[in-house]
Amino acid sequence: MTDYSRVTPAFLRELEGIVGPKGISVLGEDLVKHSKDESLEPPHTPEVIVYPLSTSEISSIMKLASIHNIPVTPQGSRTGLSGGAHPVYGGIALSLERMTKILEIDEGNLMAVVEPGVLIMDLHAETEKRGLLYPPDPGQESGSLGGNISTNAGGVKGMKYGVTRDFVQELEVVLPSGEVLTIGGRHVKNSTGYELIDLFVGSEGTLGVVSKATLRLVPKPKNTAIIYVPFNSARAAAKTVSEIVSRKVVPYALEYVPRHAILTAERFLERTLPDHNHLAYLIVGVDGNSENEIDRQLDIVGEVCIEMGGADAYLADTPSQQQQLWEARKCLFEAYKAFYEIDEVDACVPRSRFPDYVEGAEKISERLGILISTIGHAGDGNAHSIIAREQVENRDAWLKKLDVAIEELIELSLGLGGTISGEHGVGYAKKKYLVRKVGDTQLSLMKVIKRGFDPQNILNPGKVIDV
Amino acid sequence: MTDYSRVTPAFLRELEGIVGPKGISVLGEDLVKHSKDESLEPPHTPEVIVYPLSTSEISSIMKLASIHNIPVTPQGSRTGLSGGAHPVYGGIALSLERMTKILEIDEGNLMAVVEPGVLIMDLHAETEKRGLLYPPDPGQESGSLGGNISTNAGGVKGMKYGVTRDFVQELEVVLPSGEVLTIGGRHVKNSTGYELIDLFVGSEGTLGVVSKATLRLVPKPKNTAIIYVPFNSARAAAKTVSEIVSRKVVPYALEYVPRHAILTAERFLERTLPDHNHLAYLIVGVDGNSENEIDRQLDIVGEVCIEMGGADAYLADTPSQQQQLWEARKCLFEAYKAFYEIDEVDACVPRSRFPDYVEGAEKISERLGILISTIGHAGDGNAHSIIAREQVENRDAWLKKLDVAIEELIELSLGLGGTISGEHGVGYAKKKYLVRKVGDTQLSLMKVIKRGFDPQNILNPGKVIDV
Numbered sequence: 001m002t003d004y005s006r007v008t009p010a011f012l013r014e015l016e017g018i019v020g021p022k023g024i025s026v027l028g029e030d031l032v033k034h035s036k037d038e039s040l041e042p043p044h045t046p047e048v049i050v051y052p053l054s055t056s057e058i059s060s061i062m063k064l065a066s067i068h069n070i071p072v073t074p075q076g077s078r079t080g081l082s083g084g085a086h087p088v089y090g091g092i093a094l095s096l097e098r099m100t101k102i103l104e105i106d107e108g109n110l111m112a113v114v115e116p117g118v119l120i121m122d123l124h125a126e127t128e129k130r131g132l133l134y135p136p137d138p139g140q141e142s143g144s145l146g147g148n149i150s151t152n153a154g155g156v157k158g159m160k161y162g163v164t165r166d167f168v169q170e171l172e173v174v175l176p177s178g179e180v181l182t183i184g185g186r187h188v189k190n191s192t193g194y195e196l197i198d199l200f201v202g203s204e205g206t207l208g209v210v211s212k213a214t215l216r217l218v219p220k221p222k223n224t225a226i227i228y229v230p231f232n233s234a235r236a237a238a239k240t241v242s243e244i245v246s247r248k249v250v251p252y253a254l255e256y257v258p259r260h261a262i263l264t265a266e267r268f269l270e271r272t273l274p275d276h277n278h279l280a281y282l283i284v285g286v287d288g289n290s291e292n293e294i295d296r297q298l299d300i301v302g303e304v305c306i307e308m309g310g311a312d313a314y315l316a317d318t319p320s321q322q323q324q325l326w327e328a329r330k331c332l333f334e335a336y337k338a339f340y341e342i343d344e345v346d347a348c349v350p351r352s353r354f355p356d357y358v359e360g361a362e363k364i365s366e367r368l369g370i371l372i373s374t375i376g377h378a379g380d381g382n383a384h385s386i387i388a389r390e391q392v393e394n395r396d397a398w399l400k401k402l403d404v405a406i407e408e409l410i411e412l413s414l415g416l417g418g419t420i421s422g423e424h425g426v427g428y429a430k431k432k433y434l435v436r437k438v439g440d441t442q443l444s445l446m447k448v449i450k451r452g453f454d455p456q457n458i459l460n461p462g463k464v465i466d467v
Numbered sequence: 468m469t470d471y472s473r474v475t476p477a478f479l480r481e482l483e484g485i486v487g488p489k490g491i492s493v494l495g496e497d498l499v500k501h502s503k504d505e506s507l508e509p510p511h512t513p514e515v516i517v518y519p520l521s522t523s524e525i526s527s528i529m530k531l532a533s534i535h536n537i538p539v540t541p542q543g544s545r546t547g548l549s550g551g552a553h554p555v556y557g558g559i560a561l562s563l564e565r566m567t568k569i570l571e572i573d574e575g576n577l578m579a580v581v582e583p584g585v586l587i588m589d590l591h592a593e594t595e596k597r598g599l600l601y602p603p604d605p606g607q608e609s610g611s612l613g614g615n616i617s618t619n620a621g622g623v624k625g626m627k628y629g630v631t632r633d634f635v636q637e638l639e640v641v642l643p644s645g646e647v648l649t650i651g652g653r654h655v656k657n658s659t660g661y662e663l664i665d666l667f668v669g670s671e672g673t674l675g676v677v678s679k680a681t682l683r684l685v686p687k688p689k690n691t692a693i694i695y696v697p698f699n700s701a702r703a704a705a706k707t708v709s710e711i712v713s714r715k716v717v718p719y720a721l722e723y724v725p726r727h728a729i730l731t732a733e734r735f736l737e738r739t740l741p742d743h744n745h746l747a748y749l750i751v752g753v754d755g756n757s758e759n760e761i762d763r764q765l766d767i768v769g770e771v772c773i774e775m776g777g778a779d780a781y782l783a784d785t786p787s788q789q790q791q792l793w794e795a796r797k798c799l800f801e802a803y804k805a806f807y808e809i810d811e812v813d814a815c816v817p818r819s820r821f822p823d824y825v826e827g828a829e830k831i832s833e834r835l836g837i838l839i840s841t842i843g844h845a846g847d848g849n850a851h852s853i854i855a856r857e858q859v860e861n862r863d864a865w866l867k868k869l870d871v872a873i874e875e876l877i878e879l880s881l882g883l884g885g886t887i888s889g890e891h892g893v894g895y896a897k898k899k900y901l902v903r904k905v906g907d908t909q910l911s912l913m914k915v916i917k918r919g920f921d922p923q924n925i926l927n928p929g930k931v932i933d934v
Contacts, residue, residue, distance in 0.1 A: 108709040108819035131715055152658045163656055165665075166633060179908050186817035188847045189630055189889035191619045191669055192897075192904050193931060194913045198632075198665030202658055219715035242575040248598055248686035292759045350653035352575035380655045422656035430659075437659050441646050445920060446661045452915030464660060 002461055004089055005069045007047035015050055015092075018060040023098075025049045034075060034093040038140075040343045040402075041083035041429050046073065046093035053098055055172060055180055055211040062209065062459075063178030065092055071458050072176075074205040076117060076144030080151065081344055082427025084204045088462040094209065096146050102126050103212070109186050110217045111169060116146025116210045120153075123215075133220040135161030138423065139330050146210045151425035152202035156253040156285070156329070159379030161218070163423065165201045170214035173200055173207075176454040186214060199449065204425045205460040207453045221287035223294045224252075226322050228314040229305045230278035234258060234362065236309040237280035238355035241378040243308055244284070245351065249300045253285035254379030255329055256358070261336075261373050261386075265328040268335030273328055274314040282310075282378070283329055285322075332375055333386070340371070340388035341395070345406055347413030348422030351381040360412040361385050370401045372409075382422035385409050410436070426464045434465065469928055471556055472536045474514035482517055482559075485527040490565075492516045501542060501560040507810045507869075508550035508896050513540065513560035520565055522639060522647055522678040529676065529926075530645030532559055538925050539643075541672035543584060543611030547618065548811055549894025551671045555929040561676065563613050569593050570679070576653050577684045578636060583613025583677045587620075590682075600687040602628030605890065606797050613677045618892035619669035623752070623796070626846030627719040628685070630890065632668045637681035640667055640674075643921040653681060666916065671892045672927040674920045688754035690761045691719075693789050695781040696772045697745035701725060701829065703776040704747035705822035708845040710775055711751070712818065716767045720752035721846030722796055723825070728803075728840050728853075732795040735802030740795055741781040749777075749845070750796055752789075799842055800853070807838070807855035808862070812873055814880030815889030818848040827879040828852050837868045839876075849889035852876050877903070893931050901932065 016024050025031075026048050035043035047070075052058045065072045071091035078085050087093050099115035102123060106113070112134060114123060120134075121141035127134050136148060138155035147153070149171070154163040170184040184190060184197045200208055231237035241254055262276045275281075282305065286297040294317075302313050316322045336342045349357045358374055361383070365372035371390065376383040387405050389398040410420055410433050420430055420437050435443050443465065450457075450467050457467055483491050492498075493515050502510035519525045532539045538558035545552050554560050566582035569590060573580070579601060581590060587601075588608035594601050603615060605622035614620070616638070621630040637651040651657060651664045667675055698704035708721055729743045742748075749772065753764040761784075769780050783789045803809045816824045825841055828850070832839035838857065843850040854872050856865040877887055877900050887897055887904050902910050910932065917924070917934050924934055 106819070107713050109817045110712060152656075152662075154656045154658075158656055162629075162633070165662070166629070175908070181906070181908055183905075183909065185884050185886060186819075187815040187849075187885045187889065188818070189619075189621045189625055189815045189844075189849045190886050191621075191890050191892045192887045193893060193901050193909070194674075194916055195619075195632070195665045195669050196909060196912060198662045202662050207661075219717060245577060246574050250686060288760070289763060290757075290759050292757050293755070296756060348654040348656045350576045351655070352573070352653075377656075382654075382656045417652050418654045419652060419657050420659045422654065423658050425658045426660060434660050438650075439648070441642070441648055442650065442660070442663060445663060448919030449661055449916065452919060453912060 002089055002457065004071050004091060007070060007091065011068055012048060014064055015048065015061065019050050019052055019057055023051045023053065034095060035087065037078045037080035037083060037085040039081045039083045039429050041086055044086045044088045045090065046087040047090045049093040049095055051095050051098045055174065058174045058209055058211050059178045059180050061094060062174050062176060065458055066177055066456060069456060069458065071461050073460050074209050076147030077119065077142055079140045079143045080147060080427060081424045083429040084151065084425050084427030084463055086428050088428060096144065105130060111186055111214050112217055113212065113214045114145050115212060116144060118145045120145060120148060127217055128220060131220050132217040134167065134215060134217055136164045136167060139333055145213060149201050149210050149213055150203065150205045151423060154377065154380065154382065154423040156255060156377055158377060159254055160250045160252040165198055167216045168197055168201050168213060169216050171197050171200055171210060172212035174209040174211050176456060176459040204427055204464050206450060206464050222289045223291055224285060224287045224322060225294050225298060226283060226285045226316040226325050227298060227301060228274055228316065228325055229282045229310040230275045230312055231280045231310055232278055233309060234280040234358055235355050237282050238358045238378060240282060240305055240308040241354055242352045244301055244304050247300050247304055249297050251284045251297065251301065251379060252287045255283040256376040256378035257281045257283060257329065258373055261332050261375050264335045264339065265331055268331055268338055269328060275312065278311055283325055336386050336388055340390060342386050342388045343402055344387065345385045345409040346382065346422050346424045347385065347409060347418050347420065348380065348382040349413055349416045349418030351379065353416040353418065354378050354381045356416055357383050357412060361409060364405055364408045364412065368401050368405055370405050372405060380422065428463055431464060469556055469924065471538050471558060474537060474558065478535055479515060481531055482515065482528065486517050486519055486524055490518045490520065501562060502554065504545045504547035504550060504552045506548045506550045506896050508553055511553045511555045512557065513554035514557045516560040516562055518562050518565045522641065525641045525676055525678050526645045526647050528561060529641050529643060532925055533644055533923060536923060536925065538928050540927050541676050543614030544586065544609055546607045546610045547614060547894060548891045550896045551618065551892050551894030551930055553895055555895060563611065572597060578653055578681050579684055580679065580681045581612050582679060583611060585612045587612060587615060594684055595687060598687050599684040601634065601682060601684055603631045603634060606800055612680060616668050616677050616680055617670065617672045618890060621844065621847065621849065621890040623720040623722060623844055625844060626721055627717045632665055634683045635664055635668050635680060636683050638664050638667055638677060639679035641676040641678050643923060643926040671894055671931050673917060673931050689756045690758055691752060691754045691789060692761050692765060693750060693752045693783040693792050694765060694768060695741050695783065695792055696749045696751065696777040697742045697779055698747045698777055699745055700776060701747040701825055702822050704749050705825045705845060707749060707772055707775040708821055709819045711768055711771050714767050714771055716764050718751045718764065718768065718846060719754045722750040723843040723845035724748045724750060724796065725840055728799050728842050731802045731806065732798055735798055735805055736795060742779065745778055750792055803853050803855055807857060809853050809855045810869055811854065812852045812876040813849065813889050813891045814852065814876060814885050815847065815849040816880055816883040816885030818846065820883040820885065821845050821848045821850065823883055824850050824879060828876060831872060831875045831879065835868050835872055837872050839872060847889065895930055898931060
């Protein structure tokens with residue numbers, strides 16, 4: 001079902017009739033820009049890019065594509081890491097980057113209504129002004145909310161607050177046929193038929209195009225603090241995570257960072273962090289609505305860290321100290337990209353198995369002779385193993401080792417009861433591995449869904465599953 | 468697709484071969500017992516009841532039923548209110564009531580592994596012993612977790628903690644074919660293919676039989692308190708709910724109770740509550756890990772209640788005072804059942820529209836001349852409108868008015884941007900209304916899913932949607 005028609009001049013005129021001359025491009029430089037995301041997957045050039053400004057334009061584009069059997073690849077900010085936005089069969093790149101309105105902040109119901117192209121950092125800024133918080137907080141703050149919904153993005157606050165899926169209340173979705181659905185609502189409970197919202201969330205743009213979303217917010221906690229704890233042993237640092245949780249404290253963030261990443265952040269930011277001489281670090285963020293609440297959590301976290309072998313504990317309690325630590329944590333992907341060619345596995349294992357994953361990844365790195373730096377949303381058991389090539393390394397040899405490393409890291413995760421991707425998605429890059437997590441029967445149920453929702457297979461074909 | 472075979476003596480012998488003589492019954496009294504849940508729907512008698520003890524028994528039963536084309540209706544504690552457990556086409560009642568083991572409490576990952584027949588009150592007791600909390604807390608504590616998962620039950624703590632769906636991490640499900648799937652895992656993030664767990668949760672036993680579930684827990688807050696606030700106006704009480712939230716406080720419970728319900732609780736419990744002379748009441752529960760945290764929340768809640776016209780505020784801070792108030796709130800369904808014949812609509816509207824729902828329901832009650840008592844998980848906008856017949860009323864005349872009242876309450880909710888059922892499910896009773904919430908296209912997508920997952924339509928047929 002991938003025998004698509006090609007885009008013709010007549011078809012381009014029809015598209016232009018929908019989006020106007022400013023809403024369409026076939027310029028070479030635009031086609032190149034829209035041929036890939038931030039993964040290492042080879043680019044796939046679309047035949048045309050359209051930039052709709054409304055749901056009805058998206059609907060008309062999908063209807064037209066459906067009539068002419070042209071594949072459509074939705075794109076947000078193209079910051080994905082699994083090739084999910086690559087137009088692998090050409091056709092239309094449907095860029096939502098101009099639908100950037102925050103339509104409403106509903107303070108009585110604690111909800112925000114956004115267009116899909118709104119960047120996560122812009123929603124964060126807007127909600128914070130009003131003392132509200134949209135908790136999902138992926139490292140890549142220039143990602144779009146449509147993209148975040150498509151991959152069920154998580155980020156550093158998943159441990160306490162959950163992931164994108166937990167915050168999507170209502171979705172407006174354009175089906176491959178062009179039909180527009182509104183699913184859910186501002187009612188926070190629902191037991192009325194099958195849960196289609198959660199099916200669209202995380203479906204990586206293969207079942208429908210998100211054209212509007214209503215997202216749940218929470219009151220922003222008044223107080224926050226971070227402690228930065230160096231350890232002399234990677235295992236001790238990683239083990240501390242479960243230990244903190246078993247003492248009944250739930251930090252909003254519990255990040256594991258190895259020394260190599262700390263040094264890379266320092267090099268990238270051109271400043272030093274409070275310590276860079278130890279093997280591994282935990283960055284623990286706590287929040288609450290009083291100093292008392294913060295102190296209670298810091299006391300317990302500090303105590304556990306020392307018991308588990310923490311060498312010191314640096315407290316960041318002013319906003320700027322905290323911001324500096326988060327900047328260091330969040331820059332890591334960009335920092336590695338600045339100095340290396342990189343790819344990544346974002347395995348997620350049960351929190352208690354996180355130390356085993358970290359050790360296993362180190363062993364793979366040593367055995368294959370390839371640099372793997374495993375940074376983790378450790379509170380979620382979500383490990384980002386960055387696999388990096390130094391400029392001096394032979395690229396072909398590295399690519400071969402890379403394939404083996406990805407394969408072995410995924411097997412490591414599955415063997416520990418984990419999953420293939422915690423938040424980046426399967427997309428194009430990890431598609432071949434999906435069956436190893438879900439098995440043949442679940443895969444065939446997913447195919448039933450894809451075929452039922454997209455009988456022509458024109459919406460983001462070649463991603464997640466092949467039908 | 469409802470042309471089923473009948474259960475034969477040979478088929479019964481095959482079933483007995485799977486579950487043993489103690490695992491099967493065709494006794495008249497058992498058939499009657501398993502013919503209905505707690506809704507007013509007329510009973511539907513199964514031809515046989517089986518009581519499996521393991522996943523493999525469930526699997527063998529489903530395989531056999533599939534071969535012989537016999538319908539299977541999964542049942543938990545049969546405390547449902549939508550007829551979801553009625554064996555409307557006869558066949559097998561698959562009672563999970565003997566699968567009552569709490570298999571594991573995993574403190575490092577904060578998860579519990581349960582069989583489907585475990586009662587919610589038993590899981591609460593077991594987790595609380597360890598300082599942990601399974602937040603979903605539906606009024607009916609003798610409901611089973613399998614049933615809770617099937618309807619995506621919520622209860623009084625939804626406002627702060629979410630509903631059942633938010634806590635299901637891993638599901639073992641037996642498909643209609645007998646195949647056993649394990650979906651998800653103890654990894655708390657997942658972006659690996661379509662989210663099938665959330666499809667099974669809330670599917671009311673129509674897509675698969677839940678045979679085991681891994682549920683997320685949270686640390687139990689150390690401190691709790693409740694305030695009980697009488698109001699002279701229903702609207703003022705209901706409006707206070709959004710106002711509390713807009714002051715950035717999220718109580719764990721925010722319940723609205725009208726005077727009629729307070730008096731009914733007093734009559735049922737044979738004791739008085741702190742006040743019963745006002746028109747409406749809010750019961751506001753707050754939790755935290757220090758007295759300071761509790762006081763901060765109580766201060767704000769108290770202040771808002773007084774500003775909004777609260778006549779007084781009774782503080783319950785000892786465990787027994789709090790328990791007494793919750794007992795009064797939670798007994799209401801049973802209390803009404805003791806004195807009236809009742810049915811119920813559990814609409815859920817956006818929190819900010821809850822006052823409009825309460826007023827609208829009162830108008831329907833007055834216009835139709837039928838007793839409707841609307842009690843609400845107001846923090847969630849989830850209203851339980853109990854429609855009650857006094858013993859002196861003519862039953863046939865009441866039943867006619869009941870149908871109109873249900874219809875009008877559902878339309879009221881939909882008109883306010885709400886849904887048909889917040890937590891009870893569509894089941895058999897509300898099936899005809901489903902299309903009004905979701906529309907034809909979503910309904911047809913749901914049918915695609917049902918047909919794909921259950922091609923013979925043997926699993927709980929006649930519920931949620933007809934295919």
